[in-house]
Amino acid sequence: MDINKITLFLRQFAAERNWEQFHTPKNLVMALSGEAGELTELFQWLTAGESDAVMNEPASAERVRDEVADILLYCLRLADVLKIDVEAAVWSKLQKNAAKYPVHLARGTAAKYTDLPKE
Amino acid sequence: MDINKITLFLRQFAAERNWEQFHTPKNLVMALSGEAGELTELFQWLTAGESDAVMNEPASAERVRDEVADILLYCLRLADVLKIDVEAAVWSKLQKNAAKYPVHLARGTAAKYTDLPKE
Amino acid sequence: MDINKITLFLRQFAAERNWEQFHTPKNLVMALSGEAGELTELFQWLTAGESDAVMNEPASAERVRDEVADILLYCLRLADVLKIDVEAAVWSKLQKNAAKYPVHLARGTAAKYTDLPKE
Amino acid sequence: MDINKITLFLRQFAAERNWEQFHTPKNLVMALSGEAGELTELFQWLTAGESDAVMNEPASAERVRDEVADILLYCLRLADVLKIDVEAAVWSKLQKNAAKYPVHLARGTAAKYTDLPKE
Known part of the structure; x- marks a missing residue:
């Protein structure tokens, strides 16, 4: 997937509609959060098993x-407005996660890293 | 950005930690929503201008x-578990958005498409 | 529970700290949403059974x-700032819910009212 | 507002519809979060000034x-299912907030308590 192509599409989509005025980072964060709420509503009454079968x-x-697409789109639009290098941000966070959740401590537990046993 | 490479990394990350048991679609939706909440907290007290300067x-x-990375990562992990073709989903949604918000009706307004004037 | 007493406490709490400047409706909605995200994080990896036993x-x-308290508090603070009569709003919504979900149609189903069978 | 009366109404509303099966704490947290998302959507494109005038x-x-009513209702339903004494929880949290945000340190700043200057 060419992230950059989508980012440029979204940038032009907003420009053509004169929507840059609405696309402050704060507003885009709210829009993203609203979409996460809509996704949540699709799953709220499902059992774990039903959620597996939702597709x-x-x-x-x-x-x-x-x-899922809406969330990704607002994420990319927000990153563009904030001039975040998405790829760098993602790999940087993945490295942090690997350090926070070493396999031998995190295996089989959903505990937050602050609650993991210390070495 | 190579989405597929990230998806595979996340899949292996979960497998090594025996986390597939926690990664039901329902749980991942909640995790995504929780991350959206954390992002929201970073912006909640900022003015629009302060939010522009947050970086x-x-x-x-x-x-x-x-x-932003956490949200993207949970989105991709969720899509993987649900076997969603992210690229197809994104372009399909962009086409719908273009149909819902034609330039001549949506220009300069943040109204939801249901509230846009009809042709 | 004396809602009015809590509302007055929150109003004074904000005034003493000169926080009214931050308590726009928009910001309070974000704060409420952020707290909902924190609550979500407490439940995200729990099974339904584990969530029953969380207390x-x-x-x-x-x-x-x-x-739960944080969410209620932001809800009441928001209602105060917006001059919403909470009690009236709650009973009005309960009446709407009763009309949207008549017992004979809604019994035993989690379907949204738009998806309920019609009479 | 008589919280207890609302709680009992909601309990009966769920019982009459055989909805207790859906009202696990985990599901109710998601429903609450979904409603917070809907509230967010109402404010996402508004300026601070427009949000003041929303009523x-x-x-x-x-x-x-x-x-706002939906969020309160799910909050109360969740508290009932979890056997939380809402009034005690609210006043306990207010005391914690007062300790975390002493007037002389928190005045005029939206900083999180972890970022406040120490005494």
Whole structure:
């Protein structure tokens, strides 16, 4: 997936509609959070097993795909407005996660790193 | 950015830690939503102008980059677990958005498409 | 519980700290949403059964109580700033819910009212 | 406002519809978070000034009142299911907040207590 192509598409989409005025970082964070809320609503009453099967039904599958896409799109638009290098940010965070959750301490537990046993 | 490489990294990261048991779609949606909440907290008291300048200060810039990365990472992990083709989902949603917000109706307004004037 | 007493406490708490400047409705909505995110994080990796038992462990019980309180507090502060009559709003919404989810149609289903069978 | 009366109403509302099966703490947290997302969507594109005026327009005022009510209702339903004494939880949290944000340190700043100057 060419992230840069999507970022440029979103930038032009906003420009054509004169929407840059609405796309402050604060507003985009709210929009992202609102989309996360919509995704949450799709899963709120499902059991874990039902949530595994959510893509089996075409109508719910499309809703889920659309919400996942919306979140990604607002994430990329926010990153563009904030001039964040998404790829660098992602790999930097992955390295931090690997340091915070070493395999021998984190294996099989969902504990937050602050609650993991110390070495 | 090679989305597939990140997806594979996350898949292995979870497998090595025996975390697949926690990564139900429902749980990942909650994790994504929790990260959106953390991002929101970074911006909640900022004015629009302060939110534009949030990357000027190194410590807050790093926090924002990390949260944006966390959201992207959970999004990609969720998409992997649900077997969503992220690229197809994103372009499909962009086409829908273009149809919902035609330039001549949406220009300069933040109204939801249901509230836009009809043709 | 005397809602009005809490509202007045919060109003004075903000005034003493000169925090009214931060307490715009928009900012308070973000703060509320951020607290909902923190509550979500406490439950994200729990099974349904584990979530039933979350109050059995004193430390997690206190975290849950604090987050539920935070959400209520921001809700009441927001309602105060917006001059919403909370009691009237709550009963009005309960009446709407009763109309949207009649017992004979909604019994035993988590379907949204738009997806309920029609009479 | 008689919190207890609302709690009992919600308990009966769920029982009549055989909805207790859906009202696990985990699911209710998601529902609460989804409602916070809907409230966020009402404010996401508003300036601070526009957010102050959101109750001036009857249609948007009703939407805001309904969302605030929904959040309160899920909060109370969750507290009931978890057997949380809401009043005790609220006053306990207010005392903690007062200790974390002493007037002479917190006055005029939106800094998190961990970032406040130490005595």
